[in-house]
Amino acid sequence: MALGPGRTNGQATPCEFCPLRRRPNLRPFTPDELAFVKTFKSDELRIEPGESFLREGTQSEYLYTVLSGWAFRYKMLDDGRRQILNYALPADMVGLQGTVMREMEHSVEALTPLTLCVFPRSKLWDLYSRFPSLAFDITWLAAREEQLIDSHLVSLGRRTALERTAYLLLHLYVRAEEAGLAKNNAIQFPFTQQHLADTLGMSLVHTNKTLKRLLASQSVRWHNRMFEIINRKLLVEIAGEDMAENRPRPFI
Amino acid sequence: MALGPGRTNGQATPCEFCPLRRRPNLRPFTPDELAFVKTFKSDELRIEPGESFLREGTQSEYLYTVLSGWAFRYKMLDDGRRQILNYALPADMVGLQGTVMREMEHSVEALTPLTLCVFPRSKLWDLYSRFPSLAFDITWLAAREEQLIDSHLVSLGRRTALERTAYLLLHLYVRAEEAGLAKNNAIQFPFTQQHLADTLGMSLVHTNKTLKRLLASQSVRWHNRMFEIINRKLLVEIAGEDMAENRPRPFI
DNA sequence: CGGGTTCTTGACTAGTTTCAAGCAAAGTGG
DNA sequence: CCACTTTGCTTGAAACTAGTCAAGAACCCG
Incomplete structure (x- = not known):
């Protein structure tokens, strides 16, 4: 307990039956690694939508691995302006910064009901000294996160509103697909236009109008949060860049 | 040799005499670590300004540690638009992404004459398995890089042109100061307004005009690339946020 | 002392935000 | 079950911000 927000859930999902591990693009554990991760995981947490379970400045x-649900990392300015930095999907790790640096430099909020595996930083050293393979995986995850933000930075700095919007939706679709959340080029997205606006660095109104333009291109549909790609080639063309998918990846 | 661009320089700077190691904010090595890093470093490279020694898509x-000089990481769009992602100063590591992921997702270019320590990725596993402390340091560096880009993303997404410019100049000044490149609130910056524009996600003209406004505030001076903070309190106020400095940090 | 790069400026155009208002869907409580 | 509130989506107009174009000035290098 005393974990802050959220409801503890004990070891509801034992690592050996981890549903993520069955996904084909996630690298398998050796028995030794599995045994260690079982002891590394101290708890399982349930977070409600809208709740921030990691807070800037604390x-x-x-650290946490998303077992199920969507979350997003964000930073706020003093006057309430918000920038969403990235989204976290199942198998993504969040909170590494907080355990490595002095304190969190961003917050993380649940977008849907969220299940998290909880790992205490106190055992992180153990992981690094006894399981270099897992240490390497953590570095891999950190490098990938950086790479995602890099692309996002290019969008905000150098892409037009339309390109940026197309790129983000394609990006989120591809990641959701990798996490097994999409089928038939369609997915139920959990975020509002305000979330998109705060991700794209645009106003809500302009986001709405840009979205309309994108829908008019007939490359995608989006009604009632249900998103569908109807002409991927065209969407990629608007976004200006395709993205790789389903590369094998680690997770912890 | 056959290292791509740049001129190899052998082991011109032995690790035990590394000039960076003398900086008070950099964590010291144990003798074991030092001995290992000496074998980890395979070469030293000299790069001329304007040369890209790491290229997107390759x-x-x-991986490299900057021994002296400035570099910047950037991405280009097909039509030539460029976004500078971040700058690398002495003690910063670049190229980790390329060794962890399949290929580089960004390029890195020298801004000044640059000296680099060269580490072959083939020995990275050795480092992870034998020196968890150094593995942890690499993770630390990756997490810090991510954190810097996060702040930058907030600038591009949610700060005004003036705030953004003030924030970037303050940020670069603080980092340069940590690297021992500034004295008396002044520093010779190596970049042009075009570099700033490509970092801030603005046009050259607008960057120039915004810079003028910032200079008019009397918080900073900048003539002939010589930058000086004359009213830090005011600059911080315009930037909207101060930044921590001189925290102890690792490097390899 | 040229010739190139960088910096500066003004005028015009395009893109984006803000303000304001209306609508639709979902949730709440008597 | 129906007002009532809340949240999210949509739209138009006005104000502002930023980009583009163009040209000249300043600086830097050989």
Whole structure:
């Protein structure tokens, strides 16, 4: 307990039956690694939508892996302006910064009901000294996160509103697909236009109008949060860049 | 040799006499670590300004630590639009992404004459398995890089042109100061307004005009690339946020 | 002392935000 | 079950911000 927000859920999902591990693009554990991760995971947490379970400016004793649901990382300016930095999907790790740096430099909020595996930072050293393979995986995850933000930075700095919007939706679709959340080029997206606006660095109104333009291109549909790609080639063309998918990846 | 661009320089700077190691904010090595890093470093490279020694889309056999000089990471769009992602100063590591992911997702170009320590990725596993402390340091560096880009993303998404410019100049000044490149609130910056524009996600003209406004505030001076903070409190106020400095940090 | 790069400026155009208002869907409580 | 509130989506107009074009000035290098 005393984990801050959220409801603890004990070891509801034992690592050996981890549903993520069955996904084909996730690298398997050796038996040794599995045994260690079982002891590394100290708890399982349930977070409700809208709840921030990591907060900018606080210290974090834990890092988390998303077991199910969507979350997003964000930063706020003093006057309330918000920038969403990235989204976290199942198998993504959040909170590493807080355990490595002095304190969190961003917050993380649940977008849907969220299940998290909880890992105490106190055992992180153990992981690094006994399981270099897992240490390497953590580095891999950190490098990938950086790479995602890099692309996003290019969008905000150098892409037009339309390109940027197309790129983001394609990006989120591809990641959701990798996480097994999409079928038939369609997915139920959990975010509002305000979330998109705060991700794209645009106003809500302009986001709405840009979205209309994108829908008019007949490359995608989006009604009632249900998103569908109807002409991927065209969407890629508007976004200006395709993105790789389903590369094998680690997770912890 | 066959390292791509740049001129190899052998082991011109032995690790035990590394000039960076003398900086007070950099964590010291144990003798074991030092001995290992000496074998980890395979070469030293000299790069001329304007040369890109890591290129988007290529595979990289090496990672690098900046020994002296400035570099910048950037991405280009097909039509030539460029976004500068971040700058690398002495003690910063670049190229980790290329060794962890399949290939480089960004390029890195020298801004000044640059000296680099070269580490082959083939020995990275050795580092992870034998020196968890150094593995942890690499993770730390990756997490810090991500954190810097996060702040930058907030600038591009949610700060006004003036705030953004003030924030970037303050940020670069603080980092340069940590690297020992500034004295008396002044520093010779190596970049042009075009570099700033490509970092801030603005046009050259608008960057120039915004810079003028910032200079008019009397918080900073900038003539002939010589930058000086004359009213830090005011600059911080315009930037909207101060930044921590001189925290102890690792490097390899 | 040229010739190139960088910096500066003004005028015009395009893109984006803000303001304001209306609508639709979902949730709440008597 | 129906007002009532809340949240999210949509739209138009006005104001502002930023980009583009163009040209000249300043600086830098050989």
